[in-house]
Each structure stands twice: as C-alpha cells, then as structure tokens.
Amino acid sequence: MTRDSRRFLRPEEISRIARLEVRARHIVEGFLSGLHRSPYLGQSVEFVQHREYVPGDDVRRIDWKVWSKTDRYFIKQYEEDTNLRTALLVDCSESMRFGTGALNKYEYACTVAAAMSYLLLRQQDSVGLTVFDDAIRGRVDFGSRRSHLLALLTALDAPDPAQKTDIYEILEEVAATQNRRGIVVIVSDLFVPREGLFRGLRMLRRRGHDVLIFHVMDDEELDFSYTGTTRFEGLEEAGELVCDPRSLRDGYLEAVEAFRSELRKRCAAEMVDFQTIRTSEHLDAALAHYLNHRIGMRQSIRS
Numbered sequence: 001m002t003r004d005s006r007r008f009l010r011p012e013e014i015s016r017i018a019r020l021e022v023r024a025r026h027i028v029e030g031f032l033s034g035l036h037r038s039p040y041l042g043q044s045v046e047f048v049q050h051r052e053y054v055p056g057d058d059v060r061r062i063d064w065k066v067w068s069k070t071d072r073y074f075i076k077q078y079e080e081d082t083n084l085r086t087a088l089l090v091d092c093s094e095s096m097r098f099g100t101g102a103l104n105k106y107e108y109a110c111t112v113a114a115a116m117s118y119l120l121l122r123q124q125d126s127v128g129l130t131v132f133d134d135a136i137r138g139r140v141d142f143g144s145r146r147s148h149l150l151a152l153l154t155a156l157d158a159p160d161p162a163q164k165t166d167i168y169e170i171l172e173e174v175a176a177t178q179n180r181r182g183i184v185v186i187v188s189d190l191f192v193p194r195e196g197l198f199r200g201l202r203m204l205r206r207r208g209h210d211v212l213i214f215h216v217m218d219d220e221e222l223d224f225s226y227t228g229t230t231r232f233e234g235l236e237e238a239g240e241l242v243c244d245p246r247s248l249r250d251g252y253l254e255a256v257e258a259f260r261s262e263l264r265k266r267c268a269a270e271m272v273d274f275q276t277i278r279t280s281e282h283l284d285a286a287l288a289h290y291l292n293h294r295i296g297m298r299q300s301i302r303s
Contacts, residue, residue, distance in 0.1 A: 024114035091188035093133035171200025181208035
C-alpha cells in the first residue's frame, strides 16, 4: 500500500485494511513455506507470449534474452496467465456479522478472500471481487498487478449490511458479465433461499465456469454448546427467543446437519465444489482446496 493510496482513506479504514493485508500475507507466506513449493503453485509452464514489463511485476519472469536484443523489459506469460480468471464473491449480509470467536463470519470471509487475492496476485493471476448482500455493495474488476490488492481490500471494507441476501440476482449478474469462463469462488454462510442459490449455480456452470463454495460457519452455529437460560437475537428479521438451549440442542443440530447435507448433495449434483469452514480454523485447508481445484480444472481443460 503506497503513501499516495493511503491519503484517500480515513485512518480507521487504513487500520482495518492494513490488518487484513498483514493477516493475508502471513497466511499465504506460511502456507507456501509449509508446502515447500514454488510460489507459482498450480501454474502452467507452457509458454504462450510476452508482454511488456510494468512496475510491480516479478522481475524473475523477465526474459533477459529479449532484453539483450531490444533493450526493453518483457515478461513471459504462460498458458495459465491467459486462460483462467478467478472471481471472488463475498457475502456481507447481516447474518455474516455473527461471531463468537476472534473473528465474526464476515471478517473471516474477508480473510479468505484477502488470502486468496494475495496468492493469486503473487502468481500474477487475474482476480476480481464482488461484495454483496441483497445487492452488490462493492465490485472490483479483474486485475493481475500486485497493486490491485489495495482495491480488493478496500472493497471488502463493506458498508452496513442489509438484512437479507438475494444471491440469485447476484449470481445472475455475475453470469451475465463474465464473458470468459473461469473460476467463481463464493464465500458465504448460505443463509439464502436455496432454490435461488442452485438456480444461480446451475447458470454459472452452464456458462462454463467452475464454482467453489466456502461455506463459512461459526463454531457455535455448528456445535450449539450454549448452557443456561439464554436470549437469542435473530439476524435477518428472525426475531428473539429466550429459552434453555439444552432443550433445543438435539433438534437444532439435526436441522443444521440436514441443511449442510442438502447443500453438499445438491452442489455435488451441479458439479460445484463445496467446503464448510469453521471460523476457528486456519485457512491452509481452504487455500489447498482452491489450488487442488485449480490444478484439476486446468487438467480438464487440456483433456
């Protein structure tokens, strides 16, 4: 983040974005170090073309033979650079503000998106972002320069959420505006009308996109370990309830498992990759899941 870019942001915004950037960098660098792999994970090595160097590009990809002949800097581009783009869709609705740990669901979703953005841009891949509730609250077009990260992180600092999530209209707009097939990554708790969700997913798949869903849930939403008389305040116009949670636990857990089971089965039927992530979990698994999917996608394109 440059000094010039910082002056357009209020101090509290700078603080939030800076923390998110540091957290993303820490996650990605630790993840890559743990794998003992090149930072260009999953990237094709088949050369396609050159493009002129711009500030921020990785100097290790400069073609020095071309420089010796032209006295100009050019970057080598590979098949993966020109064939795949990743669109990140992050749910910022009211239910995503729930949290009992260090991060609420939206903060955790932002960390997922930021870490993936950091990784994608480090690989010089193209990434775009849509932040949504019942409408699009933030959008960043596709870009591959490292300086693109500031725009992505700023968009994640979303305005106050609406109560509901209208995901079908969001997916419909994404499907209509993404002319090139690529990867669409949805980060949400999926507290949405299910028929609209799957109609939108089916639309994306028919347009040739590969879709991954990171289903973000708080530990208490999955475990329901509350004890003693508790007042529950519903989000997204769900009302309030005062009760002994132990009397509800079995029925609640059964309903949650039915909800997750339906999501898993219907995503599988639509050939959509689905993964539930707890807000207490490290993000290594999510990044590995994305990279494995990306490698599989590239292989399917070639076959």
